[in-house]
Amino acid sequence: ETGVTQTPRHLVMGMTNKKSLKCEQHLGHNAMYWYKQSAKKPLELMFVYSLEERVENNSVPSRFSPECPNSSHLFLHLHTLQPEDSALYLCASSQDETYGNIQYFGAGTRLSVL
Amino acid sequence: AQSVTQPDIHITVSEGASLELRCNYSYGATPYLFWYVQSPGQGLQLLLKYFSGDTLVQGIKGFEAEFKRSQSSFNLRKPSVHWSDAAEYFCAVGAFYGGSQGNLIFGKGTKLSVKP
Numbered sequence: 417e418t419g420v421t422q423t424p425r426h427l428v429m430g431m432t433n434k435k436s437l438k439c440e441q442h443l444g445h446n447a448m449y450w451y452k453q454s455a456k457k458p459l460e461l462m463f464v465y466s467l468e469e470r471v472e473n474n475s476v477p478s479r480f481s482p483e484c485p486n487s488s489h490l491f492l493h494l495h496t497l498q499p500e501d502s503a504l505y506l507c508a509s510s511q512d513e514t515y516g517n518i519q520y521f522g523a524g525t526r527l528s529v530l
Numbered sequence: 531a532q533s534v535t536q537p538d539i540h541i542t543v544s545e546g547a548s549l550e551l552r553c554n555y556s557y558g559a560t561p562y563l564f565w566y567v568q569s570p571g572q573g574l575q576l577l578l579k580y581f582s583g584d585t586l587v588q589g590i591k592g593f594e595a596e597f598k599r600s601q602s603s604f605n606l607r608k609p610s611v612h613w614s615d616a617a618e619y620f621c622a623v624g625a626f627y628g629g630s631q632g633n634l635i636f637g638k639g640t641k642l643s644v645k646p
Binding site: 420422449456457458459461464472506508513516518519520521522523524 | 534562564566571572573574575576579581620624633634635636637638639
């Protein structure tokens with residue numbers, strides 16, 4: 417039980433589909449993150465939200481659209497993805513986004529784009 | 531720019547043997563350093579962290595790590611490996627991206643296999 421829950425755990429989608437990934441944290445944290453984990457590459461930070469406001473966007477393509485309706489929930493909306501977007505998408509949360517905060521991770525959503 | 535290097539992609543050790551996973555970082559100031567472990571199909575779990583003070587830090591599951599400023603290293607160690615330790619291990623450094631805000635820069639990971 418990590419306190420950070422991601423759904424679905426696995427997702428297969430075509431390049432023309434629209435889908436959403438969901439993350440929920442039960443830790444009372446104020447910051448949430450999306451990471452992409454591809455084979456043989458370091459974890460890539462995609463988005464950071466603090467108190468529901470986006471504070472960091474690491475030049476992610478517009479086919480990825482995040483949404484943070486409250487400090488406990490984070491979504492990643494996907495549309496017209498490419499095969500190279502197939503990866504494990506990890507959500508994390510921390511007390512806030514200040515330097516040195518420990519991040520707690522969910523189990524991830526394994527995404528396959530056909 | 532901040533960076534983390536884990537020079538070993540894959541390590542195999544025998545159960546009961548000692549383990550050392552290497553991590554080198556590049557950062558201008560005193561870093562915040564972390565080790566995370568990822569079991570197959572799971573997210574990342576924090577093993578231990580270094581913020582300041584004693585350079586030898588203890589973590590969960592019998593792991594420890596030593597911060598050596600002169601070598602820019604933060605190697606992870608365990609005296610006796612168990613089969614359940616087979617997983618991928620990630621070293622990370624906390625890095626500023628603006629004001630007091632910061633984030634984690636991860637290495638590429640080291641996959642640990644354990645032989646019976």
